[in-house]
Amino acid sequence: MSSKVSPEHPAGETGNIFNIQRFSIEDGPGIRTTLFMKGCPLRCVWCHNPEGLEAAPQLMWFDVRCIGARDCLGACPVGALQLTAEGMLIDREACDACGKCADACPAGALEVVGRRYTPTEALDEVMRDEAFYRNSGGGVTVSGGEPSMQRRFVERFLSMAKEAGLHTALDTSGYSPPGVLTRLLEHADMVLLDLKLMDPDRHRELTGVELGPVLDSARLVGTGDRPLWIRTPVIPGCTDSDENIAALASFIGEELASARRWDLLAFNNTCGSKYRRLDLEWKLEGRPLIEAARMERLADIARCSGVKEVVWSGATRRES
Numbered sequence: 001m002s003s004k005v006s007p008e009h010p011a012g013e014t015g016n017i018f019n020i021q022r023f024s025i026e027d028g029p030g031i032r033t034t035l036f037m038k039g040c041p042l043r044c045v046w047c048h049n050p051e052g053l054e055a056a057p058q059l060m061w062f063d064v065r066c067i068g069a070r071d072c073l074g075a076c077p078v079g080a081l082q083l084t085a086e087g088m089l090i091d092r093e094a095c096d097a098c099g100k101c102a103d104a105c106p107a108g109a110l111e112v113v114g115r116r117y118t119p120t121e122a123l124d125e126v127m128r129d130e131a132f133y134r135n136s137g138g139g140v141t142v143s144g145g146e147p148s149m150q151r152r153f154v155e156r157f158l159s160m161a162k163e164a165g166l167h168t169a170l171d172t173s174g175y176s177p178p179g180v181l182t183r184l185l186e187h188a189d190m191v192l193l194d195l196k197l198m199d200p201d202r203h204r205e206l207t208g209v210e211l212g213p214v215l216d217s218a219r220l221v222g223t224g225d226r227p228l229w230i231r232t233p234v235i236p237g238c239t240d241s242d243e244n245i246a247a248l249a250s251f252i253g254e255e256l257a258s259a260r261r262w263d264l265l266a267f268n269n270t271c272g273s274k275y276r277r278l279d280l281e282w283k284l285e286g287r288p289l290i291e292a293a294r295m296e297r298l299a300d301i302a303r304c305s306g307v308k309e310v311v312w313s314g315a316t317r318r319e320s
C-alpha cells in the first residue's frame, strides 16, 4: 500500500488512518465504523495500539509470514532492509515507508501501517455500512491515537459525516488544546474520553504527559447535553488500585454531569507481537491478566460515582 499523498490532495486535507474498523460495537451505541487516526502525544506503557503512536506511516515485518524470498531487499531504493538469522533488520532512520518492499514481497510479510485518505474517501468507506447504522442506532467514531493531532482532517470529516446524517462520536485521550477540542466537539454527537489515573505523578510517569490538561478537557466535555462515555484501562500495577478508581469516581461524580456510562477495560496482554514488529519494547511482558472478582470490586467502587451505567469487559484470569 502506498503512503504517498496524491498531488491533488495536499497533506493538510488528508488524514493518516491506521485502521478502519467496521462493525464495531464498543466505540459508542449501535453498530459503528471506527477510524483510528495515526499519532498520539501520550506514551501509555500499556498502549495496545503501538502502530498508532507515531504520526508518520511505518513499516512492519511479520516474521510468521516471511518465506525468505528476499525480493524486498532489492526493491528498497535506500537499502534499508537486511534479512538476518535474527529476523528482518529495518533501518528506520533511512526507511520512509514508501511501501516498495511490501509490494515486492510475495508472502505479504511487510506492511506499511498508516494510509492517507481525503475526508471524502474516508466517508465513502464509512457509508458502505450505512444501513447497519440506521438499523442499530449506530454511526461513526473517530479514534486513535489522538484524533485532535489531525485536527483539520477530523473536523472536515466529522462535519461531512453529520451532513450525511450519521451519528458521530469523538474518542479522545483528552490531551488536546481546548480550542482544538471545542472545534471538533461542534461536529460530535457524543464523546468517549479516556481517564486513567488521578495521581499527577503517576500520570506523568505512566503516560508521559501531565494530568492537568486531561482534566481540563474532561470538564469541557463533561458539561452540557452531549452524552459522555468514560473509559478506564485497568492495568495491573498501574491503574488498578481501589484508591485510583475511587479518586476517578469522585472526580467524575462531582464534575462530569454529562457522563452516561463508564467502561472499565481489563488489561489485554496480546499486543507484544505488534511492539516487536515496530522494534519497540513491550514493557508489560509477562504481566498477568486481572481476576474477574477484582474487576467486579473495581466496578462497585466506580458505581459510587453515580454514573448510571458502569460496565467492565475484557479477558480475565481464573482466581488463584
Ligand code: SF4
Residues within 6 Å of the ligand: 040, 041, 042, 043, 044, 046, 047, 048, 049, 052, 053, 144, 145, 146, 173, 194
Ligand atoms: S492515549 Fe491511547 S493511543 Fe495514546 S498512548 Fe495512551 S493508550 Fe495509546
Ligand code: SF4
Residues within 6 Å of the ligand: 059, 075, 076, 077, 078, 079, 080, 081, 094, 095, 096, 097, 098, 099, 100, 101, 102
Ligand atoms: S518501505 Fe521503502 S524505504 Fe522502507 S524498507 Fe521498504 S522499500 Fe525501503
